[in-house]
Amino acid sequence: MKTFKTTILCLFLSVFCSKAQSVQDIIDEVNISSMSITLQEFSGEVSTVVNGNTVTLINRQQANNDIAADYLVQKFQQLDNITITDQSFNTNGRNIIATQLGKTNPENIYIICAHYDTLADYCADDNATGTSAVLEAARILSTQCLDNTIVYALWDEEEIGLRGSQFYANQAFNNGDNILGVLNLDMMGYDGDAPGTPGDNQFDIDYRNIANSAGMKDDIISVLNSYTFDLSVVEVNPGTANSDHASFWAVGNFPVDAFSAVLLGESWETNDETPFYHSSGDRYSTLDLPYFYELTKLTTAYMATVGGLVDIDNRVTQTDILLTANQDSASYQWINCDTNTPISGATSRSYIPMASGNYAVEITSGTCVEVSDCVVFDTLGLDNFLVSEVNLFPNPVKTQLNIEIPDHTTSVALDLFDVSGKLILQQNTSEEITSLSMKNLPRGIYFLKISSSENTGTYKIVKD
Known part of the structure; x- marks a missing residue:
């Protein structure tokens, strides 16, 4: 990281399930409770289960973080509509990458990324925060149809020379990948004001006049100003080159071949960075979770915007006998969530459950397929x-x-x-x-x- 100073139940009558249809819905889907669990697990504050074994991820230094990488793979495996790449780039280095192909323009690629390796124990802010924010964006957006391709990338060996992101960026350049923007998240959980109290809530966007990086910065600020966030932006130009976004500036014949990339995180520019940088004092208890929550909402909203969120309403309306998909003019398949199987013949927009249980609908509109949340249908025990x-x-x-x-x-x-x-x-x-x-x-x-x-x-x- 830079070394310079300068968010269940859908029941009762006519209740809508909470899946996203708009960027505001995407923002509302961000869940601080689930992210706080991820933060605690990934920084070793609490144990977790990886590959069937109970482990504690206290240390994620590059020579000792294979189980941490397996944890990330496991997280991505819980999601639909993505392809996971476990990318080894040297003896120890492993990038964990999940790709969600765009439905209209799959060749147009946007990346949201963070490094997951550390230089000390715990390291909650640097960079379990960025890692958790990427996982949260993937959790939400993988349920949606997007016009463009989103890559959720978690880099290894950032702390010893940006090695993981350099490998990926150079490979992408050699492959001719059409990367339109890289949003790098690094240290986004510390704010000097007491958590939950009024404060400046400033954050930095580091950019340079390389490729369309300044345009990316403007687009993020446009999202910031279009919705309600408790945040204040600090624009930093020239921004630091000491994090993974810089790998995408430096590819090929610099600056002609550079990719657009920015860094987003807590405000080093105003001297409001964590005092526990690169030390085992960087613990979950030092984080400002409301501040982190706001930044995660912003970054997820930005990715939904540039990804080209397709407007499919994958919610369900419920009455005491009937479940109805909100989306009209589509194809439908109702699913028994308890058995995870399609219900034979249940292909109309509405479905009458014959028994208590959990039900969802798969909606197909054009090339897009989305699935609703599972709805709890209860006949009151009769x-x-x-x-x-x-x-x-x-x-x-x-x-x-x-x-x-x-x-x-x-x-x-x-x-x-x-x-x-x-x-x-x-x-x-x-x-x-x-x-x-x-x-x-x-x-x-x-x-x-x-x-x-x-x-x-x-x-x-x-x-x-």
Whole structure:
């Protein structure tokens, strides 16, 4: 790092699941609780499980950080829509890289990156913070369709000469990769004001007039000004070359062949960097988590913007009998989250669960495929009626629907809904056979929910 001074449940009626459709939704998805767990695990404050073994990652120095690299691979393996590259570049060095291909312009590449190696124990700020922010961006954006390709890169051996990023940058240059911007995150968790108290919350963007790095800086500031963040930017030009973004400035015939790149982190320019730099005093307890949270929201929002977030609404609306995908004009496949399997025949925009459980919908629109969060559908612990316990006739029906519930003596509630989930008719009965008049209802599909104190069931009715 530079050595100079100068964020579950989707239940109840009509509740939307929390997946992102816009940049603001992306910002709202950033989860400080999950990031704080990652920070503590990756800086060795708490133990974690890697490759099935309980480990404590106190030290991540380049000759002693293979388990840390495995931890990062494991984190990326939990995500969809990415390809993981475990890139060895010398005897000890390992870059851990995840690539999310763009749907429209896969050749256009934007990189968000951080180094994960250290010079001492713990090193929460330098650079578990940057590493955690990259993982959080990947967690959120990997659920989305993007026009452009995003590379989530975690570099090794930054602390001994930017070796990992240099290897990647030179290889990318030789391959002719169309890298349009590199956002390097290094030390973004310390602010001198007491955590959670009013302060300047300043952060640096280090750039130089190399390639379009100044334009990148302007774009980040545009995102900063377009949404609400508790942050204040400090522009640093010429910015430091002592972190991994500089590897992308230095490729090929400098400066003709350079890539656009900037560094974002806490404000060294105003002497507000951690006093525990490159020491084992760099602990989780010294971090300003609200400040780190704001910076992670900003960097994730920027990547969503340049990545070209595709506007697909992958949320679900729920009523007491019906789940409906918000996105129209698409293809749908409902999924049983408890078994992680598609539900046969459940390919309409709406789905009526026949039992309590967790459900999601896979939405395909053009070349984009997105999956909603799992929705908790609860029949309040009631058992389903057996097939022999309920008889509906005629079905299809023209005028009168008969509901026969043999040997049932307690009162039952009859609720008839249209295909949108709107309640059309409601009636209570304790009769063995009850008739519902559907004569004046339009032709189409309806759903009848039958509920007693012990049982429940929902049935598809066709009105001719």
